[in-house]
Amino acid sequence: MVTPRVVLVLGDQLTPGIAALEAATPERDVVLMAEVMEEATYVPHHRKKIAFLFSAMRHFAEELREAGWTVDYVTLDEPDNAGSLEGEVRRAVARHGAAGVIATEPGEWRLQTAMEGWEDALGLPVKLLRDRRFLATKAEFADWAKGRKALRMEYFYREMRRSYGLLMEGDEPAGGKWNFDHDNRKPADEDLAFPEPPTFQTETVTREVLDLVEARFPDGWGDLSPFRYAVTRADAEAAADHFFRHALPRFGDYQDAMLEGERFLYHSFLSQYLNCGLLDPLDLCRRAEREWREGRAPINAVEGYVRQILGWREFVRGVYWLEGPDYVERNELDAGRPLPAFYWTGETDMACIRAVVTQTREEAYAHHIQRLMVTGTFAMLVGVEPRQVHEWYLSVYADAYEWVEAPNVIGMSQFADGGVVASKPYAASGNYIDKMSDHCAGCRYKVRDRTGEDACPFNPLYWDFMLRHRERFGNNPRVARVYATWDRMKDEKREATLRDAKSLLGRIDAGGRV
Numbered sequence: 484m485v486t487p488r489v490v491l492v493l494g495d496q497l498t499p500g501i502a503a504l505e506a507a508t509p510e511r512d513v514v515l516m517a518e519v520m521e522e523a524t525y526v527p528h529h530r531k532k533i534a535f536l537f538s539a540m541r542h543f544a545e546e547l548r549e550a551g552w553t554v555d556y557v558t559l560d561e562p563d564n565a566g567s568l569e570g571e572v573r574r575a576v577a578r579h580g581a582a583g584v585i586a587t588e589p590g591e592w593r594l595q596t597a598m599e600g601w602e603d604a605l606g607l608p609v610k611l612l613r614d615r616r617f618l619a620t621k622a623e624f625a626d627w628a629k630g631r632k633a634l635r636m637e638y639f640y641r642e643m644r645r646s647y648g649l650l651m652e653g654d655e656p657a658g659g660k661w662n663f664d665h666d667n668r669k670p671a672d673e674d675l676a677f678p679e680p681p682t683f684q685t686e687t688v689t690r691e692v693l694d695l696v697e698a699r700f701p702d703g704w705g706d707l708s709p710f711r712y713a714v715t716r717a718d719a720e721a722a723a724d725h726f727f728r729h730a731l732p733r734f735g736d737y738q739d740a741m742l743e744g745e746r747f748l749y750h751s752f753l754s755q756y757l758n759c760g761l762l763d764p765l766d767l768c769r770r771a772e773r774e775w776r777e778g779r780a781p782i783n784a785v786e787g788y789v790r791q792i793l794g795w796r797e798f799v800r801g802v803y804w805l806e807g808p809d810y811v812e813r814n815e816l817d818a819g820r821p822l823p824a825f826y827w828t829g830e831t832d833m834a835c836i837r838a839v840v841t842q843t844r845e846e847a848y849a850h851h852i853q854r855l856m857v858t859g860t861f862a863m864l865v866g867v868e869p870r871q872v873h874e875w876y877l878s879v880y881a882d883a884y885e886w887v888e889a890p891n892v893i894g895m896s897q898f899a900d901g902g903v904v905a906s907k908p909y910a911a912s913g914n915y916i917d918k919m920s921d922h923c924a925g926c927r928y929k930v931r932d933r934t935g936e937d938a939c940p941f942n943p944l945y946w947d948f949m950l951r952h953r954e955r956f957g958n959n960p961r962v963a964r965v966y967a968t969w970d971r972m973k974d975e976k977r978e979a980t981l982r983d984a985k986s987l988l989g990r991i992d993a994g995g996r997v
C-alpha cells in the first residue's frame with residue numbers, strides 16, 4: 484500500500500478544484516479539515532462569520548466524501564483538538580502515518596509564514612501550491628506593477644478585460660467605454676422595490692454549529708440569529724441566480740446609495756460565498772456578461788459588477804501580496820486614537836454610524852459605501868490608529884480575509900498606505916451621506932449646520948482632518964480646491980469649526996457620547 488499524504492483544506496478553500504485536491508488522489512490520500520480555536524480567535528470574529536464558515540466546511544467535507552475522498556474532519560469540540568492548524572496537521576500525520584502534507588497557499592501573510600515553516604517543524608515534505616482561483620497570479624500582478632509610478636486599478640482592470648476577453652468587442656471595450664461609473668451614482672428613491680437576498684433554512688448541521696458557537700463564544704460579538712446564509716455550493720449558486728435575475732439590472736444605478744431600512748439594495752451579498760470558495764469569480768463575471776449580451780441587464784450594471792470582481796478584487800489581492808507582511812502596520816498619516824467604543828456598541832447619536840454598526844452586528848454585512856464612507860471615513864477623520872480599524876473590519880464582516888480586507892481598510896479607507904490603493908483620501912463632510920442616504924433626516928445632528936452644538940460631527944471633523952494634513956494634500960491637484968475654499972472662509976467660521984472639532988475629539992477621547 485502507498486503511504487498516504489495529508490491534504491489540508493482550509494475554511495476559505497471550499498472549492499472541489501482547489502490546487503491541493505487536484506494534486507492528490509482519493510485512492511491514496513486523506514483530506515484534513517479542522518475547526519481550530521487559533522483561527523477562530525486571532526481577531527474577535529463575528530459569531531455569524533464563525534458559524535457560517537464551520538457549517539460551510541462541514542457541508543464541503545460531506546461533498547468531498549460523496550465524491551470518494553476520505554475526509555478526516557476535526558470539530559472544535561473534539562476533546563483532543565490541538566487548537567491550531569499546525570497542531571492538527573501534526574496529529575493527522577501521526578494518525579494516518581502520512582508521508583507528507585499537501586496544501587494550497589493561504590490568504591494572509593500570518594499563515595503563509597507559519598506554513599512555510601511546517602516542513603522543518605514537522606520533519607516531512609510540505610507542498611504549498613498556488614491558489615489558482617484568482618484571475619491574476621501574484622507574479623503577473625508584480626510584473627504589471629513593476630516600474631509604475633502609481634498603481635491605478637483602472638489600468639490593471641483594462642488589462643484583465645483584455646486577457647480574459649470579458650466585455651470586449653475585438654480589441655475595444657463593449658459598449659464603447661471601459662468604465663460606466665459616471666452613470667452609477669444615483670441616490671436611492673424610497674419608492675424603489677428592492678429584492679431581498681434569499682434566506683436559507685437552517686438545517687441540522689447549521690443548527691449544531693449555531694449551538695456550538697453559542698456555547699463556545701458566549702461573550703463573542705455579533706448576533707447568531709436570524710441566520711440567513713447559504714452554507715452549501717448549491718444554495719450559494721441559488722443566491723447568485725437570485726442576484727442575476729432580480730438585482731443585477733439595477734446594480735450600477737444605486738451602487739452608492741444607502742437607505743435606513745434597506746440593507747442590501749441591489750448589491751449581490753455574495754462576497755462571503757466567493758471568498759470561501761463556494762462561488763467562482765470568473766464564472767460570476769461570465770454570467771454577468773451573458774445577462775448583458777442576452778438583453779436582460781444594461782451595460783452600466785454589468786460593467787460595474789465585472790469591474791468590482793475582475794478589477795477591484797484582483798487588484799487589492801495583488802497589492803496585498805506585493806506590499807508585504809508589514810502592510811497592515813502602515814500609518815502614513817500618524818493616526819493614534821483608539822477605536823471609539825461605539826464601533827462595537829452602536830451607542831452613538833450619529834444615525835448613519837448607528838445604522839451601519841447595528842446592521843453589521845445583525846448581518847455581518849454592510850455594503851461598500853457603508854464601509855467606506857460611513858465607518859471608514861469617520862475613523863479616518865477622527866484619526867483612529869489604522870491597525871485598530873483594520874482589526875475591526877477583519878472581525879466584523881463575514882467576507883473578511885486579510886488579503887481583501889487590509890488593502891480596502893489600510894489603503895482605500897484610511898489612506899494609511901500613503902496612496903498605494905487610493906489617489907486621494909476618502910474624506911467627506913456630512914453632505915455626502917446626506918446626498919446618498921436617508922440617515923440625516925432622522926439624526927439628532929443637523930447635517931446643514933457647519934458649527935455649533937447640533938452640527939453634524941462629520942462637518943468640523945472633515946475640516947480638522949484636511950488642515951492636519953494640509954502639507955501632504957495641499958499639492959494634490961484632486962484636493963487642492965478644498966484648501967482654497969477654507970482660505971476664503973471668514974475667520975470666525977474657521978475658528979468655530981476648529982473649536983468644535985477639538986471639543987468633539989475631546990469628547991471621543993473621554994469616552995463621552997457623540
Ligand code: FAD
Pocket residue numbers: 749750751752753754755757758788791792795796797799849850851852854855859876877880882883884887888891892895896
Ligand atoms: P457587491 O456590491 O455586490 O459587489 C460585487 C462583488 O465585487 C463583491 O461580492 C466583491 O467580491 C467584489 N468587490 C466589490 N468591491 C470590492 C473591493 N473594493 N475589493 C474587493 N472586492 C470587491 N470585501 C471583501 O470581500 N472582504 C472584506 O473584508 C472587505 N472589507 C472592506 C473594507 C472596507 C473599508 C471597504 C471600503 C471595502 C471592503 N470590501 C471587502 C469591499 C466591498 O465592500 C465588499 O466586497 C462588498 O461590500 C461585498 O458585498 P457584496 O457581495 O454585496 O458586493
Ligand code: SF4
Pocket residue numbers: 832833834835836913914916917922923924926927928929930939940941
Ligand atoms: Fe451622519 Fe451627520 Fe447625517 Fe447624522 S447628520 S446621519 S451624523 S451625516
